[in-house]
Amino acid sequence: MDRGGTRGVIDDKLKDLGLQRNVVYSIPHFLSACLLAARSEHLLTVPRLLGERIADAFALRLHELPFSMPGFTIGLHWHQTRDSDPEHASFRRFVIKTLTS
Known part of the structure; x- marks a missing residue:
């Protein structure tokens, strides 16, 4: 999830690892994105604190990214x-x- 766009810091970090993502949706609200992820096979990225607080409510599993993100x-x-x-x-x-x- 990027602020209304489909490319961002995550794409640059993935490119450094020789990877890329396939953006299917670009959703401006974290809670809507969490609901979509909970009802589909899609992945999403959210700030760690948000993920820790809402993972149980949406039955989502948390995983660390394989790279650091800027604050x-x-x-x-x-x-x-x-x-x-x-x-x-x-x-x-x-x-x-x-x-x-």
């Missing part, structure tokens, strides 16, 4: 008019706590 940054953005909204601030704290635990 990435997740950003949390909101409109400035919501800066002092207590419910919005509470939700932001929840998201941060969930993603960092």
Whole structure:
């Protein structure tokens, strides 16, 4: 799964190993991709933390990639008019706590 495309870092890493993948679907949402993988014979790549947390729910097996992947940054953005909204601030704290635990 690449961000809306069919080529990316994984393809470069596989090429270095003399391998290539056959991209059948390009799905922009991890949960949809997990559901598809659970109901088919297809493979998908997801961040390790996500895989560890959802593998049981989708009856998926986890395997390490045969190469290392670069890290990435997740950003949390909101409109400035919501800066002092207590419910919005509470939700932001929840998201941060969930993603960092």
